[in-house]
Amino acid sequence: MANALFGPAAQGLLTGEIDLDTAAIKAAFVRGYTFVATHKFVSDVTGAGGVLNGTSAALTGLNVSTAGVVDADDTTATTVASAANHSVLLFQASAVTGGADVAAGAQRLIAYLDSGTSLPIQPGSGATAINFDNGANKIFKVG
Amino acid sequence: MSRLFNGGVSADSITFAVGNAPPDEGPITMAALVKPATATNWLGWVMAGIAGGANIWSMLVFNQKWFIERDFSAGSGPFTTDWYWAVVTKASGSTLPRWHFKNVTTGGAWSHTDAANTVTDGTGPITSLRVGNDSAGSTGDAWHGNIAACATWTSALADLAVEAACTLAASDLAAAAPGWMVRLNQANVATPVTDDTGGGGDQTAISGTSVDAAEPLGWSYALATSVSPTGFAVPVTFGSPTIVTPAAPVATVHLTGSWNGLADIARLNAQEAEQERRDGPRACPDCGEPLVRNQRTGVLGCTFDGWTFSGSTPLFDAFSL
Numbered sequence: 001m002a003n004a005l006f007g008p009a010a011q012g013l014l015t016g017e018i019d020l021d022t023a024a025i026k027a028a029f030v031r032g033y034t035f036v037a038t039h040k041f042v043s044d045v046t047g048a049g050g051v052l053n054g055t056s057a058a059l060t061g062l063n064v065s066t067a068g069v070v071d072a073d074d075t076t077a078t079t080v081a082s083a084a085n086h087s088v089l090l091f092q093a094s095a096v097t098g099g100a101d102v103a104a105g106a107q108r109l110i111a112y113l114d115s116g117t118s119l120p121i122q123p124g125s126g127a128t129a130i131n132f133d134n135g136a137n138k139i140f141k142v143g
Numbered sequence: 144m145s146r147l148f149n150g151g152v153s154a155d156s157i158t159f160a161v162g163n164a165p166p167d168e169g170p171i172t173m174a175a176l177v178k179p180a181t182a183t184n185w186l187g188w189v190m191a192g193i194a195g196g197a198n199i200w201s202m203l204v205f206n207q208k209w210f211i212e213r214d215f216s217a218g219s220g221p222f223t224t225d226w227y228w229a230v231v232t233k234a235s236g237s238t239l240p241r242w243h244f245k246n247v248t249t250g251g252a253w254s255h256t257d258a259a260n261t262v263t264d265g266t267g268p269i270t271s272l273r274v275g276n277d278s279a280g281s282t283g284d285a286w287h288g289n290i291a292a293c294a295t296w297t298s299a300l301a302d303l304a305v306e307a308a309c310t311l312a313a314s315d316l317a318a319a320a321p322g323w324m325v326r327l328n329q330a331n332v333a334t335p336v337t338d339d340t341g342g343g344g345d346q347t348a349i350s351g352t353s354v355d356a357a358e359p360l361g362w363s364y365a366l367a368t369s370v371s372p373t374g375f376a377v378p379v380t381f382g383s384p385t386i387v388t389p390a391a392p393v394a395t396v397h398l399t400g401s402w403n404g405l406a407d408i409a410r411l412n413a414q415e416a417e418q419e420r421r422d423g424p425r426a427c428p429d430c431g432e433p434l435v436r437n438q439r440t441g442v443l444g445c446t447f448d449g450w451t452f453s454g455s456t457p458l459f460d461a462f463s464l
Contacts, residue, residue: 003375010377081144081364083328088372113372124312124365130372137374 001035003116005140006109008040013142017096018108020070024058024094024101025110027130029079029086029123035112042091042107053086054079054128058093071138076127085120088113088130090139111140144364145178146327147355148275150187150285155351156276157336162344163322164192165297166268168200168212169235172296174309174316175202176247176359178226180288182207187286188277189229190293192269198278199265202231204286211240216260220244226291226359228309232299237261243305247359255302272323272344275352289357291328292364294321311361313339314368328364330354339366423452 012018033050046052054077061073079086090111093101101107114120121128132139148155165171175189184206191201191212201212208218211231219240220229225248233240240258245251274293275286294316300308308319313326323344325336332352338344358364419425426433427445434443434452443452 003373005375005377081328083144083326083330083334083364088370116373117369117371118367119370119372121367121370122365124363124368126363127368128365129369131369133372133374135374137376139372139374141374141376143377143379 001114003111003113004035005111006039007037009108009110012108018092018110019096020064021062022098023092023096024098025062026056026058026091026093027075027077028052028055028089029077030089031082031084031086039109041105041109043104045089046104053082053123056130068142069138070140072132074129074131076129078126079123079128081123081125083122086123087120144328145289145291145355145358147289147353148286149351150287151185151282153351154276154280154282155285156280157274157346157352158348159272159344160347161269161272162338163340163342164272164295164344165200165322167264169233169238169264170297170299171200172232172298172300173202174228174230175293176226176228176291178289178357179222179224182222182224185287186283188284189286190274191277193271193273193278194267194269196278199267199269201277209242211262212265213262214240214258214260216258219256219258225249230305230309233262234299235264237263243302247311253306289355291358291362292316292326294324297322312363314366317366326364
């Protein structure tokens, strides 16, 4: 499949339950998961067999342009070597107002990224970089 | 993590489709990241290209020395129970194989040494490829120890190219564009081993083997150390709004100066004329002083200049009768 936004993420962005430039947004490598558009929380992913293998710090430089383009600084996640294919999960780790991470059952899913250079990846042990697209759509673009 | 082959006890092996592996033993490069189980005298194949039930090309250990197929010399190389890269290259025809070794456990330097005897290419093309054993597939021919990765090229890599390909990163091995390459880091032997080149040299059969926690210190199985997700666009789609207009305007106000505005002025003038005709004038036409009706005569007049209204005032007259 192609990179995609979770359905409830669109709802959350429009209703203010997800705030990209206030909340802590993180990226994680995930394996053993098949994208389900209706999934809403990180716990939905793990409940469906997904295993998170390395989560980044809160993304920095997260910016939403007037053209609806979402971008952030490149980041890294510390992974454990695995022969299984991994994709990238983007999620709101904190409450909508920011702060510490909340439970997985309250962490809002945003996007599932399985397409791009070296994706899916069988990561090694150590820091695995996530370099966001520098093209027109950056991470993703609305509209 | 790596795959353990229990040669001498069981006939462990993994068989693969040919993919883009070398058809015969020249030109060829065979590379394997291995850890022998014991530094004793035993016989075991790391890998073999097979056709017609015979080995066409292979890399093996016999009595603590390394050989390739049809090498009847005294053998080559160091032999320890450390993890190390064992690589052999050979040009086409009857030529000397060249051995390349690097101990990755101790971090020693590369050695590059020609074998003592020339070796022929054999008659290919191969029809299958086997890791951990040879065409016979017997317990006595199986590899004793761990294997982390294997690769082959249809060319004889130069010494520096061998060093660049065989590092502590599987990504370097893949970047050297082998014709066939496998990593044995599957967490379960039931997971088939696939050809990392995408050339189709995937696992077709397996006999025994086990997953072992041992792997070379600092070795990374990752084919990449970074990912770059492709940006994507989320389209915004709209419904079609319906605008309902009121049944009739609540009020119409015309702009001054418009034709409708002039019509309004004409209507107002007519109303004022009608009022004056009915009630008489309200102000003196000479000085604008409000007219006062004489209580005795009933005549409208100006108390300032004495002007009097001589016309009739129907409404007043009617009430005066």
